Amino acid sequence: MIIPLIFFVFGAIVGSFLNVCIHRMPLNQSIVFPRSHCPFCSGGIAWFDNIPLLSFFILKGRCRHCGKPISPRYPLVEFITGSFFLLMGAIYGAQAQAIYYCLFFSLLCVATFVDIQYQIIPDEISIGGTTAALLLNVLAGIRPQPVIFDWHPVLRSLYGAAAGAGIIYAAGALFDLVYFRILKKPPVEGETSSMGMGDVKLMAMIGAFLGPDKAVMTFFLAPFPGAIVGIINLVFKKSHVIPYGPFLSLAAIVSFLFGHRILAFIVP
């Protein structure tokens, strides 16, 4: 019981840092300096107003200085990060895998909320995350006694990155070929491609963390929630532009948690 609880508290603190990344990365600001401040009145946020989850409710969701509302995204990110970390603590205990998947979740979380607001995925997250996954899998391949190097983890990570990026790039290229060249539909809003390279890089990261099989599963799962939200968006906002990163991220978490059960269901 105590380990999952520690993971939850640690996750809420990490979530607080992820909020800083979500706010500052798309603006190309440093994620370390300056200290947190209110975006409306620039008033500094004291440590006692910066406690994950608790401060939002103590302050009733408003800045102490100017009273402007604080985005509910702050407690939301802290809560879901804490909850996912708790789950990892419960499944893996205090082991390296728990940290590995907590890092994976943190990267997806930043990608998701930045993509929702700005329709971009920062390279620091996608390319940085792919690099981190590869390096961690190199570490995982080091066997101490006798000292040998097991290539399997890092090769699996490399194949995963290639499969993830490859499948979504190929699907996008095929769609563009049919839609723009064969059906000769005019591009909308100056877009010449239906797919952003941000999603390709995100899929490389997902594959580097999860391996090729779950990367491919992520690709096939993402359209389901994507289509539902896409239709709602089209009906209510008359817009067809939706960020796809959140659906890839959600599908990646589902593949990670339930992938083996989904596979057993499809191929009994």
Ligand SMILES: [Zn+2]
């Ligand atoms: Zn303020």
